[in-house]
Amino acid sequence: MCEGADKIGPPSTSKDDPRITNIGKFLRKYKLDELPQLFNVLKFDMALVGPRPTLPCVIETLTQKEKSIILSVRPGITDPASLWNCNEEERLAGSFDPHKKFMEEIYPEIKRLQIEYIKNRNFLKDIIILTKTMWRIVTKK
Numbered sequence: 001m002c003e004g005a006d007k008i009g010p011p012s013t014s015k016d017d018p019r020i021t022n023i024g025k026f027l028r029k030y031k032l033d034e035l036p037q038l039f040n041v042l043k044f045d046m047a048l049v050g051p052r053p054t055l056p057c058v059i060e061t062l063t064q065k066e067k068s069i070i071l072s073v074r075p076g077i078t079d080p081a082s083l084w085n086c087n088e089e090e091r092l093a094g095s096f097d098p099h100k101k102f103m104e105e106i107y108p109e110i111k112r113l114q115i116e117y118i119k120n121r122n123f124l125k126d127i128i129i130l131t132k133t134m135w136r137i138v139t140k141k
Helices: 022-029 037-042 064-070 081-082 088-092 096-120 123-139
Strands: 047-049 076-078
Touching: 037 076, 047 123, 064 096, 076 081, 076 123, 081 096, 081 123, 088 096
Parallel strands: 047 076
Antiparallel strands: none
16 A cells, blocks of 8 residues: 555555555455465464454444454454455445445444354364465465
């Protein structure tokens, strides 16, 4: 993103957001912008599978019960919500207010999927999620 992007636009970005640089478009297209998060996994700040970290302004919209569930586990690089929402930038493209559209149309399902994952998580499901994530990245589907 361009310098100062957080000050000149909303927190959610669409595919056609003018703040995204050409190199940023390339990195996002091939999910290379996620690689630095592997260092966070090695530092045990993140897990491979777990609810994706989100902005404080989004966390503030959760009920206390939702916060206690979602924030009870280490955030992850991928989860079922990431698989469901792998084309968020395209969904938000052309939107007058991408963050509003995200909060009204996308985040409720992300939240539901995250809570469901946390309540029912196990090692086998994590392996399946990792496998599906890698398949999505490789096949671009």
